[in-house]
Amino acid sequence: MDMAVAQLEPNSLVLDVGSGNGRNSLYLADLGHQVMALDIAPEYLLDLERQALSLGRIAAQNILPVVGDISEPMFREDMFDIVVANYVLQYVDKPIVHDLQDLTKPGGLNVVEAYIGTPDQQSAKRQWSLYEPGELKALYQQAGWEIRGHSETLRPFSIHTDELSGKITSLVSSSTKLIAKKPGSLTPLHRSSPVVAQKDTSRLAEYWRRADPEWYEHLVQLGEI
Numbered sequence: 001m002d003m004a005v006a007q008l009e010p011n012s013l014v015l016d017v018g019s020g021n022g023r024n025s026l027y028l029a030d031l032g033h034q035v036m037a038l039d040i041a042p043e044y045l046l047d048l049e050r051q052a053l054s055l056g057r058i059a060a061q062n063i064l065p066v067v068g069d070i071s072e073p074m075f076r077e078d079m080f081d082i083v084v085a086n087y088v089l090q091y092v093d094k095p096i097v098h099d100l101q102d103l104t105k106p107g108g109l110n111v112v113e114a115y116i117g118t119p120d121q122q123s124a125k126r127q128w129s130l131y132e133p134g135e136l137k138a139l140y141q142q143a144g145w146e147i148r149g150h151s152e153t154l155r156p157f158s159i160h161t162d163e164l165s166g167k168i169t170s171l172v173s174s175s176t177k178l179i180a181k182k183p184g185s186l187t188p189l190h191r192s193s194p195v196v197a198q199k200d201t202s203r204l205a206e207y208w209r210r211a212d213p214e215w216y217e218h219l220v221q222l223g224e225i
């Protein structure tokens, strides 16, 4: 994450997909970036909000928790300066990578960490989407993105679940980390897309008012917020 942060403009618009309780969202918000923390599990976002408040005013103001499912269309194209997706891609079908790419502004970054698995590990992992070695990087290269950082850690796979609850108690898996830059350069002209599925419009309005006053005015005129 530090490597990506070094490449960010101040006050960048961040989407943290599957933010959980905010490991990355809180870090980026505390640095002054405008973070939308999206997660399917409201309880994680409540914890994230509590942590943001205890971190102080900057983090609390800069973070917008949104309950949502990334596999349902929620945003339009070219929206965020940086999209972070760490250890969430296993829960969604692989075309999601194209969606993450689409909602990144030209010149913006994706920071992705995902599990790697061979086909036999894939079958052991039932519904999970595991990537083959090199697959994620190739998905970005094929789309013309510049790879700014990439590493893969290959380890024997093991998973343990609690027999009663079915919850995963420990997981060891190979993983891939990637920072990639979308072709083009960042310019305010590319800010073209309102959020369409956020129900709490007052918080959303506040988010855009602070993140991008010009865009905020545009959304107000459109009646979107």
Ligand SMILES: C[S@@+](CC[C@H](N)C(=O)[O-])C[C@H]1O[C@@H](n2cnc3c(N)ncnc32)[C@H](O)[C@@H]1O
Pocket: 017, 018, 019, 020, 021, 022, 023, 024, 038, 039, 040, 041, 044, 068, 069, 070, 071, 085, 086, 087, 088, 091, 092
């Ligand atoms: C392993 S945690 C990773 C949390 C965080 N990104 C990190 O690296 O610390 C995966 C998170 O993805 C969320 N998640 C799972 N499926 C999702 C979906 N379809 N849309 C949004 N979030 C999802 C889970 O609720 C969980 O908080």
